[in-house]
Amino acid sequence: MKPGHGEVLLAEGDPRLSEDAETLIAEFRRQLDEGMWAAVPTTRPGSGRREALLVKAYNDIPEGADRVIFFPRAAGG
Amino acid sequence: MLLALLVLMLLAAALAAPIALRAARSRRDRRSRRDRRARRRAERRELRDPGRERRAEQRARELLRSCVNDEEWSMYRDLGFIRVAGHLHAEGPGGLSASRRRFRSRGGGGAAGQGAGGLTGQGAGGLSPSAGGLARSGARGAPDRDRECAYAYLIYPHKPIVAYVPRTGRLLSEYCVEFPDLVDAISDTRLPDSDDVLAKWMALTADERRLISDANMHLPGRQIDPARVRRDLWRLREWERLRRGPDAPVAPR
Numbered sequence: 001m002k003p004g005h006g007e008v009l010l011a012e013g014d015p016r017l018s019e020d021a022e023t024l025i026a027e028f029r030r031q032l033d034e035g036m037w038a039a040v041p042t043t044r045p046g047s048g049r050r051e052a053l054l055v056k057a058y059n060d061i062p063e064g065a066d067r068v069i070f071f072p073r074a075a076g077g
Numbered sequence: 078m079l080l081a082l083l084v085l086m087l088l089a090a091a092l093a094a095p096i097a098l099r100a101a102r103s104r105r106d107r108r109s110r111r112d113r114r115a116r117r118r119a120e121r122r123e124l125r126d127p128g129r130e131r132r133a134e135q136r137a138r139e140l141l142r143s144c145v146n147d148e149e150w151s152m153y154r155d156l157g158f159i160r161v162a163g164h165l166h167a168e169g170p171g172g173l174s175a176s177r178r179r180f181r182s183r184g185g186g187g188a189a190g191q192g193a194g195g196l197t198g199q200g201a202g203g204l205s206p207s208a209g210g211l212a213r214s215g216a217r218g219a220p221d222r223d224r225e226c227a228y229a230y231l232i233y234p235h236k237p238i239v240a241y242v243p244r245t246g247r248l249l250s251e252y253c254v255e256f257p258d259l260v261d262a263i264s265d266t267r268l269p270d271s272d273d274v275l276a277k278w279m280a281l282t283a284d285e286r287r288l289i290s291d292a293n294m295h296l297p298g299r300q301i302d303p304a305r306v307r308r309d310l311w312r313l314r315e316w317e318r319l320r321r322g323p324d325a326p327v328a329p330r
Contacts, residue, residue: 001276003258003266006133007140039279041144050146052279054287069140071276072268076293077237077253 001071010070028058028068036070130269137271145278151320156312158233159274161281162226163240165289231309232277234270237300238292246310248297252289254280 002008011027013020032038039052040061055061061068142150149159228249231239237251256268256276268276280288297303 001137001140001256001268001272003256003268005129005266006269006272007136037280039283041279050144051282052144054280054283069144069275069279071272071279072256072258074254074276074280074288074291075257076291077255 001069003072025058031070032056035073037073039069039071040065041067041069134269134271137269137275141271141275141278144275149278152313152316153271153274156309156316158231158309159278160313161230161232161278163228163230163285164226165285230281231306232274232281233301234273235267237295238277238281239297239301239306241306241310246307248303248306251295251297251299251301252292253295253300254288254292 010031011023013024015021015024028038038055040055041050042053042062042065043050053062055068141153145153145159149161153159226243228240229243230252231241233239235255237253239251240249241247242249254277256273258266267273277288297306
């Protein structure tokens with residue numbers, strides 16, 4: 001999510017393919033280096049309720065996640 | 078004669094060279110200034126493009142819809158805000174906060190006649206983080222379950238998050254939080270409304286403690302009129318009643 005633009009697709013690919021994974025990891029790192037937060041929308045297994053999971057490393061992304069959303073870091077307004 | 082002409086030509090060229098150089102340089106400066114102005118005009122045009130903002134908001138709404146729960150999406154679509162249950166108090170053994178655990182260990186809990194209901198002081202039973210972090214343990218229907226959390230937040234686009242007690246409607250505090258563009262910090266742009274709501278929702282559901290500690294906390298009424306929040310809470314109760322069915326009792330004002 002980019003201020004003034006809304007949703008922007010940064011990279012896409014199949015993380016099981018090494019070439020795609022490299023691109024995804026590079027973009028993930030770039031976004032975190034720029035100070036963005038990364039979140040993965042998930043569903044709680046028991047209740048089925050949707051929630052988000054903040055991830056700080058590429059390896060923290062749950063297997064099978066179909067997207068990672070980057071958004072600016074929260075600050076006191 | 079020819080030599081004199083050649084010398085004159087060389088002299089004239091030598092004298093004219095700095096002038097020509099200066100003229101060329103000023104022409105280049107003028108052109109680059111013109112380009113810069115045109116670029117800035119284009120950027121301003123782009124920023125003011127209402128179509129672009131509308132398209133961004135449309136995309137943001139789709140993204141929000143795909144991430145939040147169906148009930149939350151309907152709430153945002155119909156009422157313009159989302160309610161998220163808070164569950165910081167439900168941590169620790171017995172669903173007690175650290176301060177309440179200390180209070181209990183000193184033997185004060187029983188005397189107060191309160192259970193583990195957290196802020197509302199509801200009866201025993203505790204809060205169940207396993208049930209979506211929303212409900213007190215007990216057999217209740219889903220809509221009631223959402224309303225029975227000890228405290229909850231109202232997420233408005235580009236406004237502070239308001240914490241309140243669903244059972245009593247008491248407003249607790251405002252949490253001022255924003256998501257500034259760190260990369261392009263000079264630009265005066267902000268997230269589309271639905272993206273702002275989604276960012277707050279993600280941050281709250283993923284790491285409530287962190288978001289709340291990053292936010293500036295104020296008493297209710299600092300930025301959002303408490304009367305408006307109370308009206309919104311009434312609208313929310315009515316909205317939930319209508320979702321339950323037309324025969325459900327009317328929410329008290």
